[in-house]
Amino acid sequence: MSSTDISLNKDVHHAHDEHDHHHDQNFFEKYIFSQDHKVIAKQFLFAGIFWGFVGGFLSIIFRLQLGWPEATFTFLEPILGNWIVNGKLDPEFYLALVTMHGTIMVFFVLTAGLSGTFSNFLIPLQIGARDMASGFMNMLSFWIFFLASVIMFTSLFIETGPAGGGWTVYPPLSALPQAISGSAMGMTLWLVSMALFIVSQLLGGVNYITTVINLRTKGMSMTKLPLTIWSFFLTAILGLLSFPVLFSAALLLIFDRSFGTSFYLSDIYIAGEALAHTGGSAILFQHLFWFLGHPEVYIVILPTFGIVSEVIATNSRKPIFGYRAMIGSMLGISLLSFVVWAHHMFVTGMNPFLGSVFMFLTLIIAVPSAVKVFNWIATLWRGNIRFTTAMMFAIAFVSLFISGGLTGIILGNSALDIQLHDTYFVIAHFHLVMGAAAFFGMFCGIYHWFPKMFGRMMDEKLGFIHFWLTFLSAYLVFMPMHYIGIAGFPRRYYSWTGFDAFNTFTDLNSFISIAAILGFTAQLIFLFNFIYSIFKGRRATANPWHSNTLEWTTPVNPGHGNWPGEIPTVYRWPYDYSKPGAAEDYIPQNVPFSQTQSSNLPYERDLE
Amino acid sequence: MSTSTTLEAPKTGTWDGGNEPLKASYGKLMMWFFLLSDAFTFGALLIVYGLSRHSHLPYTGSPDDFTFSTEWWPIPEKVFNAFPGFHGVDLPLAFVALMTMILILSSVTMVLAVEAGHRMDKNDVQKWLMWTILFGSIFLGCQAWEWAHFISGTDEGMLLADGTRIFGANLTMNQYGPPLFADLFFFITGFHGTHVFSGVVLLIMVFINTVNGVYHKRGHYEMVEKVGLYWHFVDLVWVFVFTFFYLI
Numbered sequence: 001m002s003s004t005d006i007s008l009n010k011d012v013h014h015a016h017d018e019h020d021h022h023h024d025q026n027f028f029e030k031y032i033f034s035q036d037h038k039v040i041a042k043q044f045l046f047a048g049i050f051w052g053f054v055g056g057f058l059s060i061i062f063r064l065q066l067g068w069p070e071a072t073f074t075f076l077e078p079i080l081g082n083w084i085v086n087g088k089l090d091p092e093f094y095l096a097l098v099t100m101h102g103t104i105m106v107f108f109v110l111t112a113g114l115s116g117t118f119s120n121f122l123i124p125l126q127i128g129a130r131d132m133a134s135g136f137m138n139m140l141s142f143w144i145f146f147l148a149s150v151i152m153f154t155s156l157f158i159e160t161g162p163a164g165g166g167w168t169v170y171p172p173l174s175a176l177p178q179a180i181s182g183s184a185m186g187m188t189l190w191l192v193s194m195a196l197f198i199v200s201q202l203l204g205g206v207n208y209i210t211t212v213i214n215l216r217t218k219g220m221s222m223t224k225l226p227l228t229i230w231s232f233f234l235t236a237i238l239g240l241l242s243f244p245v246l247f248s249a250a251l252l253l254i255f256d257r258s259f260g261t262s263f264y265l266s267d268i269y270i271a272g273e274a275l276a277h278t279g280g281s282a283i284l285f286q287h288l289f290w291f292l293g294h295p296e297v298y299i300v301i302l303p304t305f306g307i308v309s310e311v312i313a314t315n316s317r318k319p320i321f322g323y324r325a326m327i328g329s330m331l332g333i334s335l336l337s338f339v340v341w342a343h344h345m346f347v348t349g350m351n352p353f354l355g356s357v358f359m360f361l362t363l364i365i366a367v368p369s370a371v372k373v374f375n376w377i378a379t380l381w382r383g384n385i386r387f388t389t390a391m392m393f394a395i396a397f398v399s400l401f402i403s404g405g406l407t408g409i410i411l412g413n414s415a416l417d418i419q420l421h422d423t424y425f426v427i428a429h430f431h432l433v434m435g436a437a438a439f440f441g442m443f444c445g446i447y448h449w450f451p452k453m454f455g456r457m458m459d460e461k462l463g464f465i466h467f468w469l470t471f472l473s474a475y476l477v478f479m480p481m482h483y484i485g486i487a488g489f490p491r492r493y494y495s496w497t498g499f500d501a502f503n504t505f506t507d508l509n510s511f512i513s514i515a516a517i518l519g520f521t522a523q524l525i526f527l528f529n530f531i532y533s534i535f536k537g538r539r540a541t542a543n544p545w546h547s548n549t550l551e552w553t554t555p556v557n558p559g560h561g562n563w564p565g566e567i568p569t570v571y572r573w574p575y576d577y578s579k580p581g582a583a584e585d586y587i588p589q590n591v592p593f594s595q596t597q598s599s600n601l602p603y604e605r606d607l608e
Numbered sequence: 609m610s611t612s613t614t615l616e617a618p619k620t621g622t623w624d625g626g627n628e629p630l631k632a633s634y635g636k637l638m639m640w641f642f643l644l645s646d647a648f649t650f651g652a653l654l655i656v657y658g659l660s661r662h663s664h665l666p667y668t669g670s671p672d673d674f675t676f677s678t679e680w681w682p683i684p685e686k687v688f689n690a691f692p693g694f695h696g697v698d699l700p701l702a703f704v705a706l707m708t709m710i711l712i713l714s715s716v717t718m719v720l721a722v723e724a725g726h727r728m729d730k731n732d733v734q735k736w737l738m739w740t741i742l743f744g745s746i747f748l749g750c751q752a753w754e755w756a757h758f759i760s761g762t763d764e765g766m767l768l769a770d771g772t773r774i775f776g777a778n779l780t781m782n783q784y785g786p787p788l789f790a791d792l793f794f795f796i797t798g799f800h801g802t803h804v805f806s807g808v809v810l811l812i813m814v815f816i817n818t819v820n821g822v823y824h825k826r827g828h829y830e831m832v833e834k835v836g837l838y839w840h841f842v843d844l845v846w847v848f849v850f851t852f853f854y855l856i
Contacts, residue, residue, distance in 0.1 A: 207638070213628075214629075216625035218618050218620075219626065221621065221625060244645045261787075281659065569618050593615035
């Protein structure tokens with residue numbers, strides 16, 4: 001056995017050595033069907049940014065409707081065509097807009113765009129590997145995601161419109177094409193696209209996990225890994241175990257829609273006519289969906305935990321507070337994320353006792369979350385803080401995570417949820433805690449690792465403006481939503497003008513819409529900064545943030561294989577910032593203790 | 609802390625990096641994690657089966673008086689009692705038992721192929737892969753017969769309230785019981801059959817490579833081992849599918 005393994009190892013390194021000497025890849029091999037993790041990461045990043053703008057734009061359209069329900073939108077006709085009927089937004093298209101906004105943001109931006117970018121980019125660089133375990137599967141992962149993207153994007157333009165049953169696609173609405181136009185062709189494309197998306201996630205996920213387990217460089221023990229890697233590792237495990245369940249659920253839904261089965265359908269009348277379906281259960285789909293759906297919110301937020309931890313420690317010039325507690329809390333959150341799914345279903349007629357079990361488990365998540373928040377604040381405490389753009393996004397992330405997390409404690413109560421379920425309070429909660437927060441984490445990561453990705457710096461002044469506009473509008477949009485939600489506004493409603501009780505909130509809704517438009521416009525600053533800096537940005541040095549992790553020991557523009565010479569060996573954890581007695585305020589992971597005699601502690605290596 | 613060498617050298621424990629902590633190549637790990645993921649896919653489907661069955665009434669009378677009805681979930685032994693060439697003879701679960709035996713036998717030959725790979729015995733690897741492919745294909749053939757029989761139905765069929773009879777089952781009609789029984793049967797055994805079919809395709813590819821001496825030149829038969837992992841997994845899943853559909 002051992003002899004086979006050793007020969008395998010040789011194979012891997014030999015293949016990479018070859019790559020180092022051959023630089024005659026053609027354009028397609030280098031930029032399109034590249035197997036280099038850095039190029040694939042950028043492909044995911046570009047796709048994610050594209051989808052981010054599409055998803056954001058959709059939200060602006062429905063915010064217009066919500067903010068000014070009486071207005072006419074003839075000026076949107078050039079873009080929306082027949083979806084504007086007599087100057088009004090088609091109500092079924094409104095449903096399609098919210099559905100696609102949710103789907104795009106959750107899956108295509110904050111799952112594929114976030115994990116795809118940073119897991120691909122940072123895992124090999126930070127653990128000291130030449131590339132992912134399987135570059136080919138990594139490439140396949142991106143191109144299957146691309147195919148899923150094309151199908152999802154196409155569905156925006158078909159005659160009956162994209163999927164309109166909400167991003168959770170609950171049957172029977174989503175299962176019956178005759179129910180609404182959004183359940184016709186658009187839903188079929190949605191399901192096909194998501195099935196491909198899951199395959200892509202699976203290919204990416206097994207790669208991330210095996211790379212972290214097998215390809216760490218010498219000395220890089222699990223407790224010397226940067227927290228980013230821990231977070232990507234756990235994210236990949238969550239995805240690997242939860243996405244297949246959505247896959248099953250989606251396949252069964254496809255059968256119900258297209259082949260006449262009754263897995264989710266029973267006793268349904270449409271337009272006075274009884275359907276043949278009998279025996280199925282719509283609640284069953286919700287269980288399957290949320291078994292994915294709840295881990296999914298952690299798939300979205302966990303990578304940003306890692307990114308933010310890394311950025312906060314680097315820019316506070318202090319070791320992360322409670323490194324092992326950070327790992328432990330992420331493990332705890334990952335574990336708990338699988339046993340809380342039914343808190344999305346408190347009002348489905350679930351047994352109240354079962355509800356209290358899920359409530360109890362849900363509220364426990366507050367503990368590891370609070371540990372993390374405490375540790376971030378404790379890391380900042382009396383740190384030598386450098387307010388880079390990435391750092392500001394990281395600090396704002398902590399703020400948003402607290403604001404959104406607190407309402408999670410309210411919503412997790414099965415009794416309170418009866419009032420708040422499916423209101424704008426829920427919208428405000430999850431947009432703060434996993435929407436805005438995850439976006440801030442993603443921006444934080446982009447600003448921080450841009451120099452490593454493109455060899456240039458992003459403009460700090462534009463970053464500063466982008467940050468403040470985004471931060472302000474995030475709060476201005478989502479804080480008022482709490483009040484609207486407590487007042488009882490249900491989500492996914494086209495308009496409330498029929499209800500007198502809600503008229504007093506029209507101004508507040510207009511206010512939210514204005515803030516949303518401001519926030520969306522601010523992203524154009526980011527886009528300009530991003531594209532401009534790729535070509536014209538200030539040239540970066542090899543380690544511009546004076547960071548400890550291994551990616552900063554590569555050349556400014558690392559080639560295929562990452563390190564021109566030997567892979568660095570790791571001697572210490574990644575958070576030796578401002579170590580007393582050290583010459584500089586940072587000691588990279590690849591510096592042996594023999595070179596830092598002045599700062600070594602007497603028990604230095606006993607604690608490893 | 610006494611000498612500089614302890615300060616110079618990185619640690620070299622199992623999880624200290626620069627090695628394969630689980631003593632498995634990345635390819636084998638990937639297969640393991642894929643199978644873990646696939647287990648969740650099947651797990652979800654079997655839970656769907658369990659919940660669907662639980663939401664239907666069981667048959668409460670004596671087994672001898674059993675008739676097919678959409679009112680209750682059928683007794684599996686009464687549904688799966690046919691055997692090719694024995695028309696009209698009541699042989700409960702005999703055919704599926706044979707299928708299961710064949711699949712388990714294919715796992716045994718798979719193990720032998722992997723073992724031959726460890727010995728670098730090309731001829732034995734070929735021989736046992738061939739048997740595995742054969743047994744896998746026979747299993748698929750048996751499943752095709754079972755499906756065909758299930759679809760065409762029994763001679764009696766099911767008497768409906770309006771006096772008509774329906775024969776066999778498809779995704780919307782089912783002579784054996786509630787429509788969901790047939791839906792789940794087709795979906796889950798079909799999904800498993802697709803896995804077996806993929807396994808056979810993989811085995812054929814590995815077989816061709818073995819014959820061409822690809823693995824012999826490479827110096828190890830790990831690919832056989834990886835496909836073997838998949839094959840055993842599919843076999844294991846069948847044990848659960850079998851238990852759910854035919855035994856409980």
